[in-house]
Amino acid sequence: MLLLLRCAALAALCATAVSVFGAGLAQAAVPAPSLTDTLAAAAPALDRQVLALATRALACAGRQTGAAPRTLGVIDYSQPSTRPRLWVFDLDAQRLLFEEWVAHGRNTGQDRARQFSNEAGSYMSSLGGFVTEEPYVGHNGYSLRMRGLEPGFNDRARERAIVIHGAPYVSQDLIRSQGRLGRSLGCPAVRPAIARALIDTIRDGAFVFAYYPDPAWLAGSRLLAPDCGEADGRLAAQESASPSVTRPAARPSAPR
Numbered sequence: 001m002l003l004l005l006r007c008a009a010l011a012a013l014c015a016t017a018v019s020v021f022g023a024g025l026a027q028a029a030v031p032a033p034s035l036t037d038t039l040a041a042a043a044p045a046l047d048r049q050v051l052a053l054a055t056r057a058l059a060c061a062g063r064q065t066g067a068a069p070r071t072l073g074v075i076d077y078s079q080p081s082t083r084p085r086l087w088v089f090d091l092d093a094q095r096l097l098f099e100e101w102v103a104h105g106r107n108t109g110q111d112r113a114r115q116f117s118n119e120a121g122s123y124m125s126s127l128g129g130f131v132t133e134e135p136y137v138g139h140n141g142y143s144l145r146m147r148g149l150e151p152g153f154n155d156r157a158r159e160r161a162i163v164i165h166g167a168p169y170v171s172q173d174l175i176r177s178q179g180r181l182g183r184s185l186g187c188p189a190v191r192p193a194i195a196r197a198l199i200d201t202i203r204d205g206a207f208v209f210a211y212y213p214d215p216a217w218l219a220g221s222r223l224l225a226p227d228c229g230e231a232d233g234r235l236a237a238q239e240s241a242s243p244s245v246t247r248p249a250a251r252p253s254a255p256r
Contacts, residue, residue, distance in 0.1 A: 035094065039072075042096040043087050050076050053224060054209040057129045060228035061149055061207055067131070071201060073208035075102055075188055077113040077125065081181040086190065088202060098198055103170050103181045103189040111180035113212055118148075118156050123185045126154035126162060129223045130208040133158075135199050140165035141192070144199040146208060153217050154210075162186050164202075166195030 033041075036055045040048045054074045062068060072089045079085040086102035089095065104113045105125040117124035128150035135144045143165035148154030154162075167189035169182020188210070190198060202208070218224065 035091075038094045039089050039096075042089065042094070043099065045084070045099065046074060046087050047076060047078075050074065050078075050211045053211060057209050057221070057223035058207050060223045060225075061129055061131070063228060064149075065131075067205060069131075069205055069207040071097070071206040073132075073202055073206060075208070075210040077104055077108075077116075077127070077210060077212040080111045081113075082111060082175050082179070086188070088198065088206075097201060098194065100190055100194060100198070101170050101181060103167060103184045103187075105186040106183040108183070108186075116153075116212060116214060116217070117186075118153055118160075120156065120160050125184075125186055125188065125210065126157055126160075127210050127212055127214060127217045128154045128221055130154060130157060130210070132164075132202050132204065132206040132208060135203050138163075138165075140167065140187075140189075142166070142196050142199060144203055150217075150221055150223060152220065160186060162188075164188055164190065164195075164199060164208075166190055166192035168192060 034055075036048070036052045039055070040046065040051055043051070051074060054072065058069070058072055070091055072091055074087045074089075076085045081101065081103060084099045084101055086098065086100045087096060088098040088100075090097050105117075105123050107117075107123040108115060108125045113125065115124060116127050118126055126148060128148060130146040130148050133145040133147055135142060137143070140163075143163045145161075145163050146157050148157035148162075165187060167182065167184065170189050170191045171181075174180075174182055188208075222228070
Protein backbone atom coordinates (compact mmCIF):
# COMPACT_ATOMS: atom_id res chain seq x y z
CA MET A 1 0.00 0.00 0.00
CA LEU A 2 2.80 2.39 0.92
CA LEU A 3 4.52 1.61 -2.37
CA LEU A 4 1.32 2.46 -4.26
CA LEU A 5 1.01 5.80 -2.45
CA ARG A 6 4.62 6.66 -3.26
CA CYS A 7 4.09 5.82 -6.93
CA ALA A 8 0.95 7.97 -7.04
CA ALA A 9 2.78 10.91 -5.44
CA LEU A 10 5.65 10.52 -7.87
CA ALA A 11 3.25 10.46 -10.82
CA ALA A 12 1.54 13.64 -9.61
CA LEU A 13 4.90 15.36 -9.20
CA CYS A 14 5.94 14.37 -12.71
CA ALA A 15 2.65 15.60 -14.13
CA THR A 16 3.12 18.97 -12.41
CA ALA A 17 6.67 19.26 -13.71
CA VAL A 18 5.57 18.47 -17.25
CA SER A 19 2.76 21.01 -16.97
CA VAL A 20 5.08 23.77 -15.75
CA PHE A 21 7.76 22.89 -18.30
CA GLY A 22 5.19 22.84 -21.09
CA ALA A 23 3.84 26.24 -20.07
CA GLY A 24 7.38 27.60 -20.05
CA LEU A 25 7.99 26.28 -23.53
CA ALA A 26 4.74 27.79 -24.77
CA GLN A 27 5.69 31.15 -23.29
CA ALA A 28 9.18 30.96 -24.76
CA ALA A 29 7.70 30.14 -28.17
CA VAL A 30 5.86 33.47 -28.31
CA PRO A 31 8.26 35.88 -30.08
CA ALA A 32 8.90 39.28 -28.59
CA PRO A 33 7.22 42.11 -30.50
CA SER A 34 9.40 43.51 -33.26
CA LEU A 35 10.34 47.18 -33.38
CA THR A 36 7.84 47.63 -36.21
CA ASP A 37 5.06 46.01 -34.15
CA THR A 38 5.75 48.18 -31.11
CA LEU A 39 5.98 51.44 -33.04
CA ALA A 40 2.89 50.56 -35.11
CA ALA A 41 0.89 50.17 -31.91
CA ALA A 42 2.08 53.62 -30.80
CA ALA A 43 1.14 55.24 -34.14
CA PRO A 44 -1.93 53.51 -35.61
CA ALA A 45 -2.39 56.19 -38.30
CA LEU A 46 1.01 55.36 -39.82
CA ASP A 47 0.79 52.73 -42.55
CA ARG A 48 2.43 49.60 -41.16
CA GLN A 49 4.11 48.73 -44.47
CA VAL A 50 5.70 52.19 -44.62
CA LEU A 51 6.88 51.79 -41.03
CA ALA A 52 8.32 48.34 -41.86
CA LEU A 53 10.35 49.90 -44.70
CA ALA A 54 11.52 52.65 -42.34
CA THR A 55 12.75 50.21 -39.69
CA ARG A 56 14.40 48.09 -42.42
CA ALA A 57 16.23 51.16 -43.75
CA LEU A 58 17.13 52.16 -40.19
CA ALA A 59 18.74 48.76 -39.58
CA CYS A 60 20.61 48.94 -42.89
CA ALA A 61 21.93 52.43 -42.15
CA GLY A 62 23.07 51.21 -38.75
CA ARG A 63 25.03 48.36 -40.30
CA GLN A 64 26.67 50.72 -42.77
CA THR A 65 27.58 53.49 -40.34
CA GLY A 66 27.78 51.73 -36.99
CA ALA A 67 25.52 54.42 -35.51
CA ALA A 68 22.57 53.77 -33.22
CA PRO A 69 20.11 56.68 -33.55
CA ARG A 70 18.02 57.58 -30.53
CA THR A 71 15.09 58.75 -32.62
CA LEU A 72 13.38 57.78 -35.87
CA GLY A 73 11.40 60.18 -38.06
CA VAL A 74 9.04 58.83 -40.74
CA ILE A 75 7.48 61.01 -43.46
CA ASP A 76 4.82 59.39 -45.62
CA TYR A 77 4.53 61.59 -48.71
CA SER A 78 1.90 59.26 -50.15
CA GLN A 79 -0.57 60.92 -47.76
CA PRO A 80 -2.13 64.29 -48.61
CA SER A 81 -0.64 67.36 -47.00
CA THR A 82 -3.88 67.94 -45.10
CA ARG A 83 -3.16 64.93 -42.90
CA PRO A 84 -0.45 64.58 -40.28
CA ARG A 85 2.21 62.56 -42.14
CA LEU A 86 5.33 63.03 -40.04
CA TRP A 87 5.92 60.76 -37.04
CA VAL A 88 8.88 60.91 -34.65
CA PHE A 89 9.64 58.00 -32.31
CA ASP A 90 11.88 57.61 -29.29
CA LEU A 91 13.69 54.36 -30.14
CA ASP A 92 14.90 53.68 -26.61
CA ALA A 93 11.45 53.98 -25.04
CA GLN A 94 9.77 52.85 -28.30
CA ARG A 95 7.10 55.52 -28.01
CA LEU A 96 5.63 58.23 -30.22
CA LEU A 97 6.90 61.77 -29.63
CA PHE A 98 5.38 63.78 -32.53
CA GLU A 99 2.64 63.29 -35.11
CA GLU A 100 2.60 66.38 -37.33
CA TRP A 101 1.79 68.00 -40.65
CA VAL A 102 4.76 68.43 -42.96
CA ALA A 103 4.99 70.36 -46.23
CA HIS A 104 6.57 69.14 -49.44
CA GLY A 105 8.35 70.99 -52.24
CA ARG A 106 6.63 73.44 -54.56
CA ASN A 107 7.25 71.32 -57.66
CA THR A 108 6.56 68.03 -55.93
CA GLY A 109 2.80 68.51 -56.13
CA GLN A 110 -0.25 70.38 -54.88
CA ASP A 111 -2.04 68.72 -51.96
CA ARG A 112 -0.56 65.37 -52.95
CA ALA A 113 3.09 64.73 -53.72
CA ARG A 114 3.71 63.44 -57.25
CA GLN A 115 7.40 63.74 -58.12
CA PHE A 116 10.74 64.00 -56.38
CA SER A 117 14.25 65.11 -57.22
CA ASN A 118 17.83 65.22 -55.98
CA GLU A 119 18.72 68.19 -58.21
CA ALA A 120 19.52 71.71 -57.05
CA GLY A 121 16.92 74.24 -58.16
CA SER A 122 14.23 71.60 -58.69
CA TYR A 123 12.16 72.84 -55.73
CA MET A 124 11.19 69.23 -55.13
CA SER A 125 11.37 67.03 -52.06
CA SER A 126 13.72 64.05 -51.91
CA LEU A 127 13.07 60.48 -50.85
CA GLY A 128 14.98 57.99 -48.75
CA GLY A 129 17.00 57.88 -45.55
CA PHE A 130 18.67 60.91 -43.99
CA VAL A 131 20.77 61.53 -40.90
CA THR A 132 20.15 64.78 -39.06
CA GLU A 133 23.10 67.03 -38.39
CA GLU A 134 23.52 70.41 -36.71
CA PRO A 135 20.84 73.05 -36.15
CA TYR A 136 21.39 76.67 -37.16
CA VAL A 137 19.47 79.93 -37.42
CA GLY A 138 18.85 81.05 -40.99
CA HIS A 139 16.29 82.68 -43.27
CA ASN A 140 13.57 80.38 -41.93
CA GLY A 141 14.61 80.71 -38.29
CA TYR A 142 15.77 77.74 -36.26
CA SER A 143 16.49 74.97 -38.78
CA LEU A 144 18.13 71.55 -38.94
CA ARG A 145 20.53 70.33 -41.61
CA MET A 146 20.26 66.79 -42.95
CA ARG A 147 22.64 64.51 -44.82
CA GLY A 148 21.13 62.21 -47.43
CA LEU A 149 22.34 58.61 -47.36
CA GLU A 150 21.07 57.49 -50.76
CA PRO A 151 23.22 58.22 -53.84
CA GLY A 152 21.16 59.51 -56.73
CA PHE A 153 18.09 60.11 -54.60
CA ASN A 154 18.96 62.43 -51.70
CA ASP A 155 22.74 62.67 -51.34
CA ARG A 156 22.68 66.32 -52.46
CA ALA A 157 20.40 67.33 -49.58
CA ARG A 158 23.13 69.18 -47.72
CA GLU A 159 24.29 71.22 -50.72
CA ARG A 160 20.65 71.89 -51.66
CA ALA A 161 19.97 73.11 -48.10
CA ILE A 162 17.14 70.62 -47.66
CA VAL A 163 16.52 71.26 -43.97
CA ILE A 164 13.76 70.91 -41.41
CA HIS A 165 12.35 74.29 -40.39
CA GLY A 166 9.17 75.95 -39.24
CA ALA A 167 6.95 77.74 -41.76
CA PRO A 168 3.73 79.78 -41.36
CA TYR A 169 2.21 78.01 -44.38
CA VAL A 170 2.00 74.81 -42.32
CA SER A 171 -1.23 75.46 -40.45
CA GLN A 172 -4.82 74.35 -40.00
CA ASP A 173 -6.01 77.80 -41.10
CA LEU A 174 -4.30 77.42 -44.46
CA ILE A 175 -5.79 73.96 -44.91
CA ARG A 176 -9.25 75.45 -44.32
CA SER A 177 -8.71 78.37 -46.68
CA GLN A 178 -7.02 76.65 -49.64
CA GLY A 179 -7.55 72.93 -49.10
CA ARG A 180 -3.86 72.08 -48.60
CA LEU A 181 -0.71 73.20 -46.85
CA GLY A 182 1.60 75.71 -48.42
CA ARG A 183 4.73 74.35 -50.07
CA SER A 184 8.46 74.75 -49.51
CA LEU A 185 11.39 74.86 -51.91
CA GLY A 186 12.00 71.19 -51.15
CA CYS A 187 12.31 71.21 -47.37
CA PRO A 188 10.13 69.18 -44.98
CA ALA A 189 8.67 72.25 -43.26
CA VAL A 190 6.62 71.96 -40.05
CA ARG A 191 4.46 74.17 -37.84
CA PRO A 192 6.44 77.05 -36.28
CA ALA A 193 4.94 76.26 -32.87
CA ILE A 194 6.64 72.86 -32.71
CA ALA A 195 9.69 73.44 -34.90
CA ARG A 196 12.22 74.13 -32.13
CA ALA A 197 11.06 71.27 -29.90
CA LEU A 198 11.05 68.83 -32.82
CA ILE A 199 14.46 69.95 -34.07
CA ASP A 200 16.04 69.71 -30.62
CA THR A 201 14.58 66.21 -30.27
CA ILE A 202 16.03 64.86 -33.52
CA ARG A 203 19.20 66.91 -33.99
CA ASP A 204 22.69 65.38 -34.26
CA GLY A 205 22.20 61.86 -35.54
CA ALA A 206 18.53 60.91 -35.81
CA PHE A 207 17.41 58.80 -38.75
CA VAL A 208 14.67 60.31 -40.95
CA PHE A 209 12.93 58.20 -43.60
CA ALA A 210 10.93 59.92 -46.36
CA TYR A 211 8.62 57.53 -48.25
CA TYR A 212 6.63 57.56 -51.46
CA PRO A 213 5.83 54.54 -53.67
CA ASP A 214 8.24 55.69 -56.37
CA PRO A 215 9.32 52.63 -58.41
CA ALA A 216 12.78 53.96 -59.27
CA TRP A 217 13.62 54.71 -55.65
CA LEU A 218 12.15 51.48 -54.28
CA ALA A 219 14.21 49.49 -56.80
CA GLY A 220 17.40 51.56 -56.46
CA SER A 221 17.58 52.37 -52.75
CA ARG A 222 20.72 51.02 -51.07
CA LEU A 223 18.99 51.10 -47.71
CA LEU A 224 16.19 48.83 -48.93
CA ALA A 225 18.42 46.45 -50.91
CA PRO A 226 18.36 42.76 -49.87
CA ASP A 227 22.18 42.77 -49.63
CA CYS A 228 22.25 45.92 -47.51
CA GLY A 229 25.76 46.90 -46.53
CA GLU A 230 27.54 44.27 -48.64
CA ALA A 231 28.10 46.47 -51.71
CA ASP A 232 29.19 49.36 -49.50
CA GLY A 233 31.62 47.08 -47.66
CA ARG A 234 33.18 45.96 -50.93
CA LEU A 235 33.43 49.57 -52.09
CA ALA A 236 35.08 50.64 -48.83
CA ALA A 237 37.61 47.82 -49.16
CA GLN A 238 38.43 48.88 -52.71
CA GLU A 239 38.85 52.52 -51.68
CA SER A 240 41.13 51.60 -48.77
CA ALA A 241 43.34 49.66 -51.16
CA SER A 242 43.55 52.58 -53.61
CA PRO A 243 45.56 55.81 -53.23
CA SER A 244 43.62 58.30 -51.15
CA VAL A 245 42.02 61.22 -52.90
CA THR A 246 41.21 64.42 -51.04
CA ARG A 247 37.89 65.89 -52.07
CA PRO A 248 36.85 69.44 -51.16
CA ALA A 249 33.90 69.65 -48.81
CA ALA A 250 30.67 70.87 -50.38
CA ARG A 251 29.50 74.24 -49.12
CA PRO A 252 25.81 74.42 -48.27
CA SER A 253 23.78 76.81 -50.40
CA ALA A 254 21.49 79.44 -48.93
CA PRO A 255 18.77 78.03 -46.62
CA ARG A 256 15.44 77.30 -48.31
